[in-house]
Amino acid sequence: MASRTATALVHPDRADLEFTTVLAALSDPVRLAIVARLADVWPDGELACTTFALPVSKSTQSGHFKVLREAGVIRQRDEGTRRLNSLRRDDLDARFPGLLDIAVPQGRAILATW
Amino acid sequence: MASRTATALVHPDRADLEFTTVLAALSDPVRLAIVARLADVWPDGELACTTFALPVSKSTQSGHFKVLREAGVIRQRDEGTRRLNSLRRDDLDARFPGLLDIAVPQGRAILATW
DNA sequence: AACACATGTTCATGAATCCTGAACATGGTT
DNA sequence: AACCATGTTCAGGATTCATGAACATGTGTT
Secondary structure: OOOOOOOOOOOOOHHHOOHHHHHHHHOOHHHHHHHHHHHHOOOOOOEEHHHHOOOOOHHHHHHHHHHHHHHOOEEEEEEOOEEEEEEOHHHHHHHOOOHHHHHHHHHHHHHHOO | OOOOOOOOOOOOOHHHOOHHHHHHHHOOHHHHHHHHHHHHOOOOOOEEHHHHOOOOOHHHHHHHHHHHHHHOOEEEEEEOOEEEEEEOHHHHHHHOOOHHHHHHHHHHHHHHOO
């Protein structure tokens, strides 16, 4: 992958999560669907980007995952050639209690339409 | 005002509210602050656009109120030369229970920084 | 080693959206 | 009528978004 090891992946600390940034990250159907899938394999599940079968191009997917990571919604780590994603539910629940409880079912509803 | 009576204000029905659209509307600090102010005068309070003293230009304000209205977050009605705004808390609570309870305090926090 | 393949990222381009000041429209006031 | 207050619309420039093509890296195969 491109410069994986060169620049470390940026993950904001729990205390630095911003509400409006998180909402913006969740306000896209594709990203909300990603969050719902990750919530369903939480807490120990990690899913590679490819496993989502999203209806957008590869580069757009890459952008969506980046938005979620930089907002602090997901965590990403590299394992071999794959980038594994997991939900930062603990941090989100601590900072914005109840938000994921509302958002995840909505994401599942989007998944159901695909 | 410009063509106020010509085209009626668009207000989506409660059933047509979309989660991602509402989140997008709430994901901006200025709009979140507007929502918080309206929540504090709910249920019978109506505030004209000018009363908010927002740190953006008049035309940008107009755009923000339009986004909120078209997302179904606020209701607007014209009274004389002023456009009065109120929060659609009943509809939002019915469709997305708990969302405003989370968002409003965050909006108040933004207000406190101005 | 060398080659091919799978997984993701980056870059350049075009499309869509956002912010602003200037001009406009409407209602109320003197 | 003239004037002011409240908001909207329009055109522009700037920022953001989606995509295909090219690239980079890790794994497996010969």
